[in-house]
Amino acid sequence: MAPRRTVKQEHIKQESKPSLMDSQPAPARVIYWHRTDLRLTDSPALTTALSIPNIESFWPVWCFDPEYVYRHRVGLNRWNFLLESMETISGEYKRSNGDQKLWVLRGRPELVLKRAWKEWGVTHIVWEKDSNAYSKVRDQRIKDLAQECGVQVIDMPGRHLYDPDEVGKANGGKPTMTLHQWQGITKKMGPIAEPGQPPERIPDPGSKSLGVDDGEAWGSYEGEDLNAHIRTGQDTCFERLSGPLEDPFSVPTMAQLGFPPATTTIRGGTIEAHLRLDLFLSNPTAVATFSKPHSEPTSLEPSTTLLSPYIKFGCVGVREIWWGCQRVIEAWRKKGGKGETKEPENMFGQLEFRDMYACAEACTPHFERIRGNHVCRYIDWALSNQYDSTGHEISPRPRSDNEEAEERFEAWREGKTGFPWIDACMRQLKSEGWIHHLARHSVACFLTRGQCYISWERGMEVFDEWLIDWDPASNPGNWMWLSCSAFFSQYFRVYGLVSWPQRTDKTGALVRKYCPELKDFPDKYIYAPHLAPQAVQEKANCIIGTDYPLPMLDEQACKDLCIARIKNAYTLALHGDAPEVLDGSAEPRLKALHEEGGASKEKSGEERGEERREKRRKRNGNESLDGFFKKQKT
Ligand SMILES: Cc1cc2nc3c(=O)[nH]c(=O)nc-3n(C[C@H](O)[C@H](O)[C@H](O)COP(=O)(O)OP(=O)(O)OC[C@H]3O[C@@H](n4cnc5c(N)ncnc54)[C@H](O)[C@@H]3O)c2cc1C
Numbered sequence: 001m002a003p004r005r006t007v008k009q010e011h012i013k014q015e016s017k018p019s020l021m022d023s024q025p026a027p028a029r030v031i032y033w034h035r036t037d038l039r040l041t042d043s044p045a046l047t048t049a050l051s052i053p054n055i056e057s058f059w060p061v062w063c064f065d066p067e068y069v070y071r072h073r074v075g076l077n078r079w080n081f082l083l084e085s086m087e088t089i090s091g092e093y094k095r096s097n098g099d100q101k102l103w104v105l106r107g108r109p110e111l112v113l114k115r116a117w118k119e120w121g122v123t124h125i126v127w128e129k130d131s132n133a134y135s136k137v138r139d140q141r142i143k144d145l146a147q148e149c150g151v152q153v154i155d156m157p158g159r160h161l162y163d164p165d166e167v168g169k170a171n172g173g174k175p176t177m178t179l180h181q182w183q184g185i186t187k188k189m190g191p192i193a194e195p196g197q198p199p200e201r202i203p204d205p206g207s208k209s210l211g212v213d214d215g216e217a218w219g220s221y222e223g224e225d226l227n228a229h230i231r232t233g234q235d236t237c238f239e240r241l242s243g244p245l246e247d248p249f250s251v252p253t254m255a256q257l258g259f260p261p262a263t264t265t266i267r268g269g270t271i272e273a274h275l276r277l278d279l280f281l282s283n284p285t286a287v288a289t290f291s292k293p294h295s296e297p298t299s300l301e302p303s304t305t306l307l308s309p310y311i312k313f314g315c316v317g318v319r320e321i322w323w324g325c326q327r328v329i330e331a332w333r334k335k336g337g338k339g340e341t342k343e344p345e346n347m348f349g350q351l352e353f354r355d356m357y358a359c360a361e362a363c364t365p366h367f368e369r370i371r372g373n374h375v376c377r378y379i380d381w382a383l384s385n386q387y388d389s390t391g392h393e394i395s396p397r398p399r400s401d402n403e404e405a406e407e408r409f410e411a412w413r414e415g416k417t418g419f420p421w422i423d424a425c426m427r428q429l430k431s432e433g434w435i436h437h438l439a440r441h442s443v444a445c446f447l448t449r450g451q452c453y454i455s456w457e458r459g460m461e462v463f464d465e466w467l468i469d470w471d472p473a474s475n476p477g478n479w480m481w482l483s484c485s486a487f488f489s490q491y492f493r494v495y496g497l498v499s500w501p502q503r504t505d506k507t508g509a510l511v512r513k514y515c516p517e518l519k520d521f522p523d524k525y526i527y528a529p530h531l532a533p534q535a536v537q538e539k540a541n542c543i544i545g546t547d548y549p550l551p552m553l554d555e556q557a558c559k560d561l562c563i564a565r566i567k568n569a570y571t572l573a574l575h576g577d578a579p580e581v582l583d584g585s586a587e588p589r590l591k592a593l594h595e596e597g598g599a600s601k602e603k604s605g606e607e608r609g610e611e612r613r614e615k616r617r618k619r620n621g622n623e624s625l626d627g628f629f630k631k632q633k634t
Pocket residue numbers: 292302304305306307308309311312350351353354355357435436437438440441444463467469470471472474475476478479482
């Protein structure tokens with residue numbers, strides 16, 4: 001086992017001034033600002049906050065930010081998960097100290113924090129650092145404000161195995177584009193820190209009031225409410241900074257936000273997170289032999305850990321998972337366990353992928369779109385973002401004149417493509433807020449390079465809204481991977497819409513659950529009901545074309561067309577920051593290539609490379625993650 005590395009404490013400047021009376025540092029009044037770190041365990045930032053000398057008062061705070069509430073599309077399931085996670089940690093605080101809770105301040109962080117600093121005489125604010133672009137801008141605003149107000153800021157990494165900014169620096173400011181590259185860099189950065197001990201007792205809060213707090217525009221928001229379409233009731237969330245008079249500083253409810261109940265069965269919070277982690281760790285063989293490519297996207301019960309929503313909201317620390325797996329596997333080895341899986345398939349590989357994307361995002365401007373994104377290949381997808389002559393995205397987005405693409409996109413989103421595997425995955429996503437990784441592969445491949453040739457930006461937005469585990473690095477990163485825009489280039493490997501799900505479930509259980517109109521079809525036709533004879537359709541009480549859609553496109557013909565076009569885009573070899581992409585001349589050039597059809601006749605570098613890799617794999621008998629994909633029929 002790697003040597004224990006403890007959390008560095010040098011961020012705490014010991015500059016709390018000694019009082020004149022004695023050598024004690026001046027009393028510290030500390031706000032711990034929770035963001036997506038809703039846990040008390042494995043939190044270097046919280047540990048640091050609690051080790052500030054001579055704490056007189058301590059407030060764990062959450063800023064309910066109107067920017068997040070209105071400016072970011074968030075589905076009901078993610079809202080619900082967030083609120084449950086906030087309630088749970090509030091309860092944890094209360095259990096540690098009856099006077100404590102999560103102090104929820106409703107309004108813009110720069111307004112409500114400033115108010116709290118002033119009213120509560122705050123000396124320090126501490127938070128877990130985020131590396132994504134949005135958080136960096138927000139955090140800098142708060143840092144500047146804190147400096148003006150004489151409040152000391154401490155921000156500590158802790159969300160990832162390694163600080164993505166530091167990994168990026170060690171990589172010369174460049175994004176990590178392969179796991180191998182990320183591993184090479186982090187190997188030199190020392191072992192992954194072990195999770196620290198959770199706090200024993202939380203100090204008392206000082207004042208429990210912020211004085212008169214209504215009448216101010218704490219939660220004012222000028223822009224369009226992007227969640228208006230899911231609000232069914234009145235939104236009263238921001239009426240007062242400290243929430244309802246009868247329950248001050250409480251966690252908002254779905255009803256106060258004007259939302260109806262969520263549909264997901266996935267419960268939020270750190271208790272649930274640890275139960276789930278313990279359950280996974282309780283089966284050492286499963287931990288040691290975990291193999292992502294061999295998990296089952298068709299399974300009704302998740303065949304992977306389903307820890308992602310908890311990791312997203314920080315209900316569990318990544319180091320707890322990492323070291324939990326290490327310990328279980330070591331004990332299993334000692335007992336003679338055999339057949340251990342390796343990176344990237346195993347659980348360590350999964351957590352490393354997350355870190356790899358975080359570093360890529362931290363080092364890539366405009367990671368979430370094509371234009372201006374230097375790691376993303378330019379492909380002339382349908383329904384790409386539209387920009388005006390000054391380079392600003394046109395908003396609200398005009399409907400494209402490519403009606404066919406608009407209709408296909410809508411059908412994909414609503415689970416009405418006529419391909420039961422795709423439809424079941426999309427309906428599960430909408431209803432549960434989570435789908436298996438390989439289900440994500442299937443629907444993303446289908447929408448982009450597989451059949452529809454629609455921009456990954458559109459698919460990513462739908463995931464942004466519906467995933468509970470939405471992550472600003474992993475979501476665009478994986479969409480670029482799946483669309484062969486970055487990270488992965490074997491665009492000729494396309495998931496079969498029937499053969500792929502059949503690999504792990506010939507009976508179509510997931511389809512029967514999420515597309516109940518198909519539930520009485522025999523197994524033979526469950527993934528392609530349009531091929532069933534009329535009599536079979538009648539017996540199943542479902543006429544294809546009436547009760548369930550006909551396939552919206554020809555799978556094979558569209559696949560061939562996509563491959564040919566993407567090959568042309570690879571030949572053109574432009575990325576999102578190329579002058580031709582920025583000035584709009586790339587599109588006609590690529591369209592001309594499609595019309596000539598020339599490039600597609602020759603084998604591309606990727607295809608030739610793939611042939612070489614395949615030969616090597618055959619020689620070595622080695623099954624990599626990609627090798628596994630190759631095995632399935634396309
Ligand atoms: C198109 C697409 C979009 C995705 N969007 C997101 C997203 O917004 N947020 C997100 O957390 N994951 C995303 N993923 C990655 C992955 O699908 C999920 O992390 C995983 O399915 C979560 O389930 P789990 O916790 O059971 O995973 P497990 O297999 O049990 O893995 C454990 C943890 O490792 C991490 N992880 C595993 N695979 C990946 C991966 N490929 N990329 C990044 N992290 C990974 C996650 O934190 C996950 O919880 C996306 C994948 C695709 C193909």
